[in-house]
Amino acid sequence: MSSKRYPEEFKREAVRQVTDRGHSVAQVADRLGVTTHSLYAWIKKYGPRSDEYQVKADDQAEIRRLQKELKRVTEERDILKKAAAYFAKESG
Template identity: 35%
Template sequence: MSRRSKYPEQFRRDAIELVNSSDRPLRQIARELGVNHETLRSWVNVAKQAADAGPPAEDRAVADEVTRLRRQVAELQKEKEILRKAAAYFAREMDR
């Protein structure tokens, strides 16, 4: 059974960001936020591990799909340019 946190997700994200961007000690930030310093340390460690692990598999799948689609768009743009030039060439030939 998972415990429901008494802190909203956005609060935790903001607290982690504050720890990462501040030069103040973690204990001081925890005290100012009214959070146990070990709780805050745990949040920071979990966030660091998640960042080190990289994006989740579905994020990688989306990134791979975006890369594939960008390549396809570039190829289609080249084909369109070739067809545009060919159409201009044949239009000139028809005018002769």
Template identity: 40%
Template structure:
């Protein structure tokens, strides 16, 4: 079975991992706690997945984003460049002020 992407309390699980875990409980008729323990995950998390599956809800919520147009991509690129240039300008101002003080 495919493993989770990272360990710890805020683990991220792949859709395949979630589906396989739920399948072990529903199709395999194994106990929820037994499956959760074997997968080293919270039984509450697995219970949520099983409950959502039984209700017909998706295991993974995916945010639908509209495709980015060429104009939007260009606008985002220009905003990033503008922010970078402003930062560079501020750094140069500070450097000029610093060196002006030293030369006095």
């Protein structure tokens, strides 16, 4: 498995070959020596619908952040409930 990094302009040009010039993903990937998986990911990121993709990715990141925060706050609430019950029992 290669972890080769490609410059942004290389990726954009690969995407243009597919979206603007009509070459197939398989042809472009083979010619450039990249995987089709990588090329599809670049198309999502740099292609004509990339703004929609970025908005969706941002929304998903926000949802994950909020879920993580909700879990933390729920755990804190449960701890405080137990502490309140303990101290009510001790003082009573």
